[in-house]
Amino acid sequence: MKKLSIFCLAILSGMAISCSSDDSPTTSGDILGKWYFKEYKVQGQTIPYDDHEECGKDYIQFNADGSGANVDVWNCELDVAPFTYTKSGNNLSITSDGVTDIIPITELSSTTLKVKTISDFDDDGDDETVVIVLTRS
Numbered sequence: 001m002k003k004l005s006i007f008c009l010a011i012l013s014g015m016a017i018s019c020s021s022d023d024s025p026t027t028s029g030d031i032l033g034k035w036y037f038k039e040y041k042v043q044g045q046t047i048p049y050d051d052h053e054e055c056g057k058d059y060i061q062f063n064a065d066g067s068g069a070n071v072d073v074w075n076c077e078l079d080v081a082p083f084t085y086t087k088s089g090n091n092l093s094i095t096s097d098g099v100t101d102i103i104p105i106t107e108l109s110s111t112t113l114k115v116k117t118i119s120d121f122d123d124d125g126d127d128e129t130v131v132i133v134l135t136r137s
């Protein structure tokens with residue numbers, strides 16, 4: 001469930017941040033399709049995503065018509081949170097429940113999608129910079 005709170009927080013709260021780097025990875029890949037949660041990068045640590053079930057993996061779906069869904073497999077049932085989106089350059093504009101937020105993309109290739117957010121990842125009352133890593137595999 002941490003995946004839902006982190007990604008939905010990025011989508012719904014507007015707490016996403018932008019970033020830049022001289023040696024930035026590519027962000028020109030195709031966003032369409034299913035992106036499965038792989039890991040989080042927080043405070044120099046890589047934390048594997050551990051909320052997948054044997055009956056299915058949690059994912060985010062981006063469709064060609066601008067619709068999408070954040071899908072959580074919970075007790076082998078799908079919990080689907082729909083949204084609409086547009087991609088412009090290195091940003092995703094995502095609308096969910098009437099709220100639109102801009103989510104910066106730090107990497108987008110044929111196999112990897114990374115977005116950077118700020119949230120209280122460890123529930124200690126202080127916000128951390130969190131890179132959410134997703135993969136097509």
